[in-house]
Amino acid sequence: MGDMSDTTLPEARPFVFCHMMTSLDGKIMGRYMSSPGVAGAGKVFYDLAFGEDPYYRHQGWLSGRVTTDDNFTHYRAPVLDENAAPVPEGDFVAVSDAEKYYISIDASGRVGWESAVLTYQTTTAHVLEVLTGQASNAYKAFLRGLGISYVIGGDEEVDFALLLDKLKGLFGIDTLMLGGGGVLNWSFIQAGLCDELSVVIAPVADGSSDTPTLFETAGRTSDTPRGFSLQAAEAREGGSVWLRYTVDNGEN
Numbered sequence: 001m002g003d004m005s006d007t008t009l010p011e012a013r014p015f016v017f018c019h020m021m022t023s024l025d026g027k028i029m030g031r032y033m034s035s036p037g038v039a040g041a042g043k044v045f046y047d048l049a050f051g052e053d054p055y056y057r058h059q060g061w062l063s064g065r066v067t068t069d070d071n072f073t074h075y076r077a078p079v080l081d082e083n084a085a086p087v088p089e090g091d092f093v094a095v096s097d098a099e100k101y102y103i104s105i106d107a108s109g110r111v112g113w114e115s116a117v118l119t120y121q122t123t124t125a126h127v128l129e130v131l132t133g134q135a136s137n138a139y140k141a142f143l144r145g146l147g148i149s150y151v152i153g154g155d156e157e158v159d160f161a162l163l164l165d166k167l168k169g170l171f172g173i174d175t176l177m178l179g180g181g182g183v184l185n186w187s188f189i190q191a192g193l194c195d196e197l198s199v200v201i202a203p204v205a206d207g208s209s210d211t212p213t214l215f216e217t218a219g220r221t222s223d224t225p226r227g228f229s230l231q232a233a234e235a236r237e238g239g240s241v242w243l244r245y246t247v248d249n250g251e252n
């Protein structure tokens with residue numbers, strides 16, 4: 001990992017950093033994404049966390065269900081066998097020593113995976129699903145059939161503190177990237193479980209009122225304000241700016 005001497009590392013759970021690219025107007029998706037002005041920022045974003053000599057060296061990145069469907073699984077329905085034999089209770093560890101995990105928050109078990117391995121540009125990762133007690137036996141059997149690991153993150157809602165303990169204890173994840181979207185990011189910030197924020201701002205905007213921003217409550221979490229302490233601000237390639245903050249957890 002890069003220089004994090006200015007950050008107090010938690011001991012019992014992974015270090016969590018949220019790493020995102022935004023437009024100048026704070027959007028994380030939308031028409032600005034296809035504008036040529038976003039290319040430099042996109043490369044800076046990728047290289048910082050996934051490049052050959054990254055600033056952040058993490059063992060996994062975490063995404064919300066919409067992000068997974070938008071980028072990887074394209075809203076496919078899972079192929080389920082409703083008559084599958086009952087699977088054992090609890091978590092399923094298919095691979096405990098992957099170099100990288102893609103951790104998919106999918107409380108009710110909806111994502112239509114086709115493989116346990118995912119490719120993101122030059123990065124290959126083992127898929128790890130985060131379910132709750134709401135996920136069906138058929139969905140868990142489906143994941144087992146594909147060799148996809150899963151953890152039960154809670155009964156009805158995902159308990160993110162419990163999830164972080166499991167990611168560290170079962171999969172050896174010491175540094176975790178929180179990778180959006182806005183709903184998931186804000187869930188972690190509100191729970192006080194995100195240590196650092198890294199934002200690469202692209203020099204473009206589209207002014208849309210219909211696209212998500214870096215943080216979204218989406219009626220799921222509270223809008224209690226949070227403060228951030230600036231650690232670094234750098235002008236980077238293609239007119240982008242990289243901002244790095246620690247999260248003022250415990251202070252509003």
Ligand SMILES: NC(=O)c1ccc[n+]([C@@H]2O[C@H](COP(=O)([O-])OP(=O)(O)OC[C@H]3O[C@@H](n4cnc5c(N)ncnc54)[C@H](OP(=O)(O)O)[C@@H]3O)[C@@H](O)[C@H]2O)c1
Pocket residue numbers: 019020021022027028029063064065066067068070071105106107108110157158179180181182183184185187212216220
């Ligand atoms: N610019 C960037 O760097 C960047 C990075 C990542 C993503 N994105 C974009 O962001 C967009 C999606 O963002 P988004 O904010 O709409 O959605 P999101 O956070 O990706 O996904 C929201 C869904 O994730 C699950 N989820 C989130 N928080 C949860 C919680 N606290 N407990 C349980 N489940 C939770 C829920 O799934 P269920 O509905 O199944 O309950 C929720 O509907 C995508 O288009 C993606 O491409 C951009």
